[in-house]
Amino acid sequence: MxxxxxxxxxxxxxxxxxxxxxxxxxxxxxxxxxxxxxxxxxLPDLDKRVIYLDQFAVSELYKTKSKTRKPGAAHEKFWQDCYAAANRAYLRQQVIFPISNLHADETIVWHSPEELRLAHEMFSGETSLERTEVIAAEQEWQFAEAYIKKQPAPAISFNVDDILTGERNVWLPVFHINVNSNMSIFAPGIRSDRATAEASLQDLADQWAQKKPTFDEVLKHELNAYGPAMRQALVAQIKRNEAAMASNDPSSVLQLSFNLINRYQQLTDLFIKSGTPRNAAFNEVLKFLDWPENHFQPAHRIFAYLFAALAWRISSGQRTAMKASILNDFNAIATYAPFVDAMFVDRQCASLLTQGRLRSEISYRAKIFSMNDPNAFIGYLDDISEQAPPEIVMLSKDLYGAT
Ligand SMILES: [Zn+2]
Structure with a gap:
């Protein structure tokens, strides 16, 4: 050094x-x-805002930084201004843009994994968000505890520090150490999953266009689907693992995953510890999955509303090409919006959130931004920079060359 x-x-x-x-x-x-x-x-104490950027925004910002963005590509001025505003707020120690597993999953299928990895680390403040499925499982766990005690749906607390790995309020290091590991070996599995997701989503969209369900019909279906969907996913995971173990292809073992199996094993143990006889415990877990109060699990509920809003749009005649990535966006919003200060998301998702029912029936902390009103996001970032205490502004200039 x-x-x-x-x-x-x-x-x-x-x-x-x-x-x-x-x-x-x-x-x-x-x-x-x-x-x-x-x-x-x-150095003075900090209280950094937490902003989630979707994959699209991260890659545009990185391309802007590395000057690999095609000259004259759409919204060139916006991304330059956005990069400058984000960088200023970041160096003034007012905000972090943590990485999430949704980024990682999409990063891998990018043509240059290394570049996108750097892109995600660019503004992360060496933090990452807890994986979406872990947060959902934690909410499920708290609901299971209430179910066992015969209580109503519990109130979930949304402290962002509970879902952040790494420290939010430390000063950025002046030397950035990049942990480099190539995960491209997993890309094929993710690609096929995404293709499957895309195909089934397209099927659904076709059905919505044909049968024209109402918002309420889809919402009710989605909310009630919690138990059946979880059971189905669990069975599918077990079958996939069995098939991988039985195959002669050693690389298929890399595709094994146990997250749901472990999740329901742990819930079964919770029921046993709470007095359910061992041989009846798993059945009790299955019964719990159909508990109507699960409709209020935050991640599940927000996701269901987004899904219903999308279905309603399509059933009322709006045809849009279905991309599996929209499920990733739904997942990000459903999981992180209650915790983080702001999110920059896909334009279509942002507009679904403005649908009347979503505005009045679900609540979350995050301010939502998108390309629908890009300058609002820059305004938000500039406000954050302006609010930085003068002492911190001076120090950030000294330490990081912040403007
Ligand atoms: Zn000296």
Whole structure:
């Protein structure tokens, strides 16, 4: 490691050679290039906003940063301004844009995994969001505990720090260490899953267009689908694993996944610990999955509303090409919107959220932004930068060259 500018007067040798060595947590280590005298200085407390950027926004921002965006591509000015605004708010230690598993899944199918990995780390503040399925499982767990105690649906708390890996409120390091691992080997499995998801979503859309269900019909169906869908997914996971174990293709073992099997094993144990006889416990779990109060599980509920809004649009004649990525967007919103301060999402999703029923019947913390009103997002980021305390603005200029 070596000292970085700006160089100030060294307290010991008095030369103008006292620079920044490193930043860690909430202090900066300074050292003299000449006499090696060094000391730590405390840094002010921070309270960073958390913003989720969808895959599209992340890649546009990264391409803007790395100057690999095609000259003259649509919205060039917006992405330049957006990059500058995001970077300023980020370096002023006012905001982080954490990575999520939804990014990782899509990153892998990108033609250049390494680039997109760097892209996600760009503004992450070395944090990542808990995986969506883990958050959903945690909500399910709290509902199961209420079910066992014969209580109504529990109130879920939405503290963003509970779903963040890494520290939200530490000063950014001045040296960024990039952990590099190539996960492309998993890409084929994800590709085929996405293709399947796309095909079944297209089937559904065709049915909606034909049968014209109402918003309420689809909503009710989705809310009630919790139990059947979970059981089906669990059975499918078991079958896939059995087939992989039985096949002669060693690489198929890489495709094994146990998340649902473990999830329902743990819930079964919870029932046993709560007094359900061992041989009846799994059946009780299956019964719990059909508990009507599960309609209020936050991630499940928001997802169901988005789904109903989409179905309603299509059944009232709006034809849009169905991309499996919309399910990823739904998943991101349903899981993270109650926790984070803001989200930049797909234009179609953002407009679904403005549907009357969604505005009045579901609630979440995040302000939603999209390309429908791109300048509103820049305004939001600029406000955040402007609100930074002067002391932090000065320090961020010194330490990171922030403007
Ligand atoms: Zn010195």
């Amino acid at each position: 070596f000292e970085l500018p700006p160089f100030r007067q060294c307290p010991r040798c008095k030369k103008e050679t006292f620079g920044t060595l490193s930043v860690g947590d909430n202090s900066v280590t300074k050292r003299c290039q000449q006499c090696r005298y060094s000391h730590d200085e405390g």
